[in-house]
Amino acid sequence: MVYVPVRSDNAYLGFGKQVSQGTAVAPTVFPRWLDGTSFEMDLKAEDLWEGDGTRRLAQVIKNHQKVKFKHVCTPRMNEMAMFEQAAMGSGSDTVTPATVNTTLSSSSSIGATSISVAANTGLTGSGTIALILSAGTVREEIALFTIPATGAGPYTVNVNAGYNGGQLKLAHNSADTVQAFTLHTLTDQSDGSYYTIEIGLGSLFSGPGMTIRVRDCKCAVLKVTGKPGMEIQYESEWEGIACATQGSPATVTLEAHPVFLYQMGTWTVDGSSVSNDAVSVEAFTIERKNNLDVVQTEKLIADASIFGNLNCDVSFDTVFTAGTRFFNTYFGGPTGTADAQPIFAGSFVVAFANPDNFEQVTYTVQTAHYTKVGGIEPKKDGKHFKQVIAATGVSNSGANTYVMQTAIQNSTTTAF
Amino acid sequence: MANDPLSGLVPARYVGDNLLQLQPGRYYNADGTLRTSNIVSKGDVLMMPEQEIIGQTILFDPRGYNNPLYLGAGHRVLPEHQGLDQRSLALLGYEHHLGRSDFELVTASQPAIAEPVQEAPAPVEQAPEQPTVEQQAEQPETVEKVDEVA
Numbered sequence: 250m251v252y253v254p255v256r257s258d259n260a261y262l263g264f265g266k267q268v269s270q271g272t273a274v275a276p277t278v279f280p281r282w283l284d285g286t287s288f289e290m291d292l293k294a295e296d297l298w299e300g301d302g303t304r305r306l307a308q309v310i311k312n313h314q315k316v317k318f319k320h321v322c323t324p325r326m327n328e329m330a331m332f333e334q335a336a337m338g339s340g341s342d343t344v345t346p347a348t349v350n351t352t353l354s355s356s357s358s359i360g361a362t363s364i365s366v367a368a369n370t371g372l373t374g375s376g377t378i379a380l381i382l383s384a385g386t387v388r389e390e391i392a393l394f395t396i397p398a399t400g401a402g403p404y405t406v407n408v409n410a411g412y413n414g415g416q417l418k419l420a421h422n423s424a425d426t427v428q429a430f431t432l433h434t435l436t437d438q439s440d441g442s443y444y445t446i447e448i449g450l451g452s453l454f455s456g457p458g459m460t461i462r463v464r465d466c467k468c469a470v471l472k473v474t475g476k477p478g479m480e481i482q483y484e485s486e487w488e489g490i491a492c493a494t495q496g497s498p499a500t501v502t503l504e505a506h507p508v509f510l511y512q513m514g515t516w517t518v519d520g521s522s523v524s525n526d527a528v529s530v531e532a533f534t535i536e537r538k539n540n541l542d543v544v545q546t547e548k549l550i551a552d553a554s555i556f557g558n559l560n561c562d563v564s565f566d567t568v569f570t571a572g573t574r575f576f577n578t579y580f581g582g583p584t585g586t587a588d589a590q591p592i593f594a595g596s597f598v599v600a601f602a603n604p605d606n607f608e609q610v611t612y613t614v615q616t617a618h619y620t621k622v623g624g625i626e627p628k629k630d631g632k633h634f635k636q637v638i639a640a641t642g643v644s645n646s647g648a649n650t651y652v653m654q655t656a657i658q659n660s661t662t663t664a665f
Numbered sequence: 666m667a668n669d670p671l672s673g674l675v676p677a678r679y680v681g682d683n684l685l686q687l688q689p690g691r692y693y694n695a696d697g698t699l700r701t702s703n704i705v706s707k708g709d710v711l712m713m714p715e716q717e718i719i720g721q722t723i724l725f726d727p728r729g730y731n732n733p734l735y736l737g738a739g740h741r742v743l744p745e746h747q748g749l750d751q752r753s754l755a756l757l758g759y760e761h762h763l764g765r766s767d768f769e770l771v772t773a774s775q776p777a778i779a780e781p782v783q784e785a786p787a788p789v790e791q792a793p794e795q796p797t798v799e800q801q802a803e804q805p806e807t808v809e810k811v812d813e814v815a
Contacts, residue, residue, distance in 0.1 A: 261688075265766070271755060273762040275717045277681070279688075327683055385707035389684050445762075454690065464760070493723055493733065493760070500713055501688035502705065502767075549729045661682050 255451035255458055261501045262286065262320055264331060266665070267443040270553060273464035273493070276447045279501045280328045285321040285484070288448050288461075290314065290492075314549050316463045316489040318446055323480035325504040326608040326659035330433050332483050333655045334665035336471035336537055338438030338556060342664040345432035347371075349380060350662075354403035356423045360416045363407045364394075366427050372398035377409050379606035382417075383425040384660050389505075390419045391605045430607050430658035433665060436651035440556045441467045441539060446489060449498040460498045463489035467554050472536040473612065481509040481601060481610075488541055490551045506660075509601040509610060518565075519595030529568035531635060533599065535612055536562045537653060561642030561652045563597050563614050569625050569634035578619045593619040597640065609658040616645040671697060674712035675719070679705050681767035695771065710771050715739075718764045725758035733758075 263276025293313040296306055324332060334342050348371035355365045364382070372378070374396055382390045393412035398404035408415045444466045451458020466489035474482050518527040540557030567574075573583045581589025600611040617640035624637030642652040676695040679685065685705040692700040693712040700711060715738040722741040724734040736743070740761050746754060764770075 268763065271760070273760065275720065275762065275765040277765050277767045385681065385683050387684070387702070387704050387706050453688070462762075464762075491725075491760075493725075496735070497714060500692075500717060502685040503688065505684045505686045505704070548727065663682075 253457065255456050259449075259451050259453050259456050259458065260286075261447075261449045261453065261498065262318070263447045263449075263499050263501065264335075265445045265447075266331070266334075267445055267464070270443050270465055273445040273462060276445060276499055277502070278328055278331050279499075279503060280320070280322040280324050280332075280483075281503060283321040283323065283482070285319065287319045288450070289317045291317050291488075311549055313545055313551070315543065315551055316446075316461075316466070316492060318448070318463075318466070318485075318487040318489065320483075320485045320487070322483055323508045324483050325506040325508060326603075326610070326657060327506070327661050328504055329483070329509075329610060330435070330657045330659055330661065330665045332468070332471060332485055333433075333435045333657065335442060335444055335468040335487075336485070336539065337435045337653075337655070338440055339442045341435045341438045343434045343436075344662075344664045345434065347429040347431045347662065349378065349427065349429040351427050353382070353421055353423055353425045353427060357417060357421045359418065359420050361408070361420075362415050362417075363405050364417075364421070364427065365400075365403045365405055366398065367403055369398040369400075369402070369404040371429060372396050372404065372406055377411070377606070378429060380406075381426075381428050381430070381607060381660050383419075383421045384428055386425065388419050388421050388425065390417060390421070391607045392417060393606055428660070428662075430609075431660065431662050433657045433659065433661070435655045435657070435665075437537075437559055437561075437653055443467060444487070446487060447495065447499055452498040453501070460495040462493050462495050463491065464493075465490035465551075465554070467541055467556070468539060469541045470536065470538050472534060474532070474534045475511045475514065475599075476532045477511055479511050481511065488543065488554060490543075490554065506608065507603060509603065509608070511601075513601045513603060515600050515602070517596070517598040519597075525570045526567045526574060526636075526638075529570070530599075531566040531568065533565040534563070535597075535614065535653070536560075536564075538562075559652060561614065563617055563640045563642060565597070565638050566624065567636050567638065569636045574619075574636060574638065575622045575625070578622045594645075595619060595640070607658065607660075609656075611654075611656040613654040613656070614640070614642040615649045615651065615654070616643050617641065618643050671712055673715055675715045676710050676771040677713040677718045677765075677768040678710045678771050679707055679767060680769050681707065685767075713765075713768060716762075716764070718768055718770050720762045720764040722762070723760045725760055727756065727758045 264278045265274040265276040267274050294309050294311050297308050297310055299307045351366045351368040354367050357364050377393050378396050379393050393409040394406045395409045398406045445464050446466045447462040449460045452460045466487045469488050470486040472484040516527045516530050521527050538560040541554045542557045543551045543554045545551045576585045577593040581591050595617050597614040597617050602609040619640045621639035624635050687703040695710040719739045721738050722736040
């Protein structure tokens with residue numbers, strides 16, 4: 250018998266934010282998945298042993314069925330905001346509009362050293378500003394400009410010498426948009442938005458596999474990790490309610506922007522960006538768990554799911570140079586000498602800024618209560634001591650308006 | 666025609682904010698010609714699967730015993746259920762899926778090619794061993810979006 254196997258990278262996951270519960274949408278965001286991405290039909294069943302005079306199992310009954318996804322990726326700036334919104338919750342995105350939002354008054358050619366714009370709003374200060382030209386088109390280019398703009402309208406803005414020697418790389422058309430970044434500030438909210446997730450397994454390129462669309466998915470866990478020399482990675486876990494097979498796979502569309510790298514990061518630990526710990530972070534993880542509560546009533550599948558209590562855990566490894574953090578965590582202060590009651594409270598902020606000065610993401614755990622400083626272990630391998638630090642994000646007894654905040658600068662002008 | 670590559674496709678304009686990159690494959694412009702670039706700019710019109718643009722309707726068995734019935738692209742209701750409000754339709758098992766939010770249907774004329782043969786939509790098989798919902802004796806009517814009865 251002849252059969253055709255399917256290569257295991259013939260797969261995609263697509264996400265679409267639903268307008269309302271129960272109404273699935275076609276996916277629009279297809280983050281490039283990495284190994285570790287998985288899909289599971291979580292079927293709960295029970296054995297039915299009935300007293301029929303035999304020792305035989307009568308049957309197995311399904312109690313509940315739902316879908317679990319795990320998605321691993323290195324998200325681009327707009328995909329990242331989607332994941333953050335899903336994890337933070339409905340209404341979590343506060344948009345600060347771009348300070349510059351105008352158009353080109355005339356076309357510009359490759360190698361142009363300046364552009365002509367219709368309005369100078371946001372271009373009257375001094376210094377430099379990163380602008381995205383012709384956003385969303387094949388001519389899209391993020392370049393650095395020197396301000397203030399000159400002229401009486403239209404206005405001239407010069408390309409900064411720090412960008413490509415002061416010359417544009419691409420040509421741009423008259424009336425193309427000229428915009429600064431849009432800032433999305435996301436904080437944890439009461440409940441999450443529903444998403445539709447579609448997975449194709451072996452169905453792309455006319456493959457014989459399957460495409461399954463799952464509605465009413467919520468983000469259960471979002472983990473952000475970084476290691477030296479690597480991309481910033483997102484690992485999300487989702488739970489969905491109801492499935493429908495699709496006759497054909499979706500049209501997969503990919504975001505055409507760069508990823509964030511670990512070496513783009515700047516750390517501020519406990520308010521300092523210059524302390525030994527802040528300048529020696531060897532790895533970090535920020536994990537948020539929404540502890541979903543899935544509600545099942547009369548049907549095999551759930552009716553709804555809601556966010557439960559929020560857990561926000563931070564862990565980071567630093568180079569051990571002094572006992573200060575250890576004393577702070579266990580002995581009550583930087584020079585403590587014995588077990589002490591008070592919890593050591595600090596904060597954890599890390600910002601990743603793309604060298605284009607446009608794309609940036611900043612993670613802020615405003616109050617972190619340190620619960621562990623470990624890993625300071627003697628070893629005979631000739632390597633350095635390290636500290637493995639664990640902290641929990643808290644509301645500081647309600648004083649803070651959020652446990653965690655993510656601020657993303659990207660090119661999407663509307664709220665996620 | 667069975668091999669018509671444009672069968673089931675409709676012209677759709679990209680209205681999102683950001684540049685998109687299509688996964689490698691064959692894509693068509695609104696005039697039916699093959700696209701030479703996988704980059705999609707804001708304003709580009711390309712041929713996309715109809716159900717991705719205008720959504721689709723599936724009628725499920727709420728108790729999960731019978732196979733669901735795929736009613737087709739768009740917002741559809743069987744003749745016997747016309748006039749019911751959204752809540753009633755949902756209780757019957759209707760699931761209306763919306764299309765992509767970053768593309769909009771273009772109502773320009775279709776490319777000048779032979780019209781494909783319209784086939785009745787096949788039921789979506791969810792549990793092959795289960796008895797099927799009665800087969801479609803007629804095409805379900807497409808109605809305007811049903812407003813919820815106050």
